[in-house]
Amino acid sequence: MDEQEIATWKQRIDSMSHFEMASLSRFAPAGHPVFRSDLPLFDYFQARFKALGGMNPTVSKAIGW
Numbered sequence: 001m002d003e004q005e006i007a008t009w010k011q012r013i014d015s016m017s018h019f020e021m022a023s024l025s026r027f028a029p030a031g032h033p034v035f036r037s038d039l040p041l042f043d044y045f046q047a048r049f050k051a052l053g054g055m056n057p058t059v060s061k062a063i064g065w
Contacts, residue, residue: 001039009033009041018052022059025049 013034016024024034025045034041053059 001033005033006040010044013041013045013048016048018049018059019062021045021049021052022055023063025055026063026065 013021024032028035033039034045036042049055
């Protein structure tokens with residue numbers, strides 16, 4: 001993944017709602033770019049997700065299993 005694709009993903013992350021981030025965190029398929037350890041996106045995602053409240057009981061119940 002090149003720098004432009006990483007920048008595009010960061011813009012996507014910035015535009016996601018708390019609910020969307022929780023859903024992605026729970027339901028993303030294995031190997032999803034945001035959660036790959038070889039890319040800088042996970043730390044970026046985690047920082048924003050935590051700032052929005054992270055995985056709390058309300059949002060967890062709303063997205064289900």
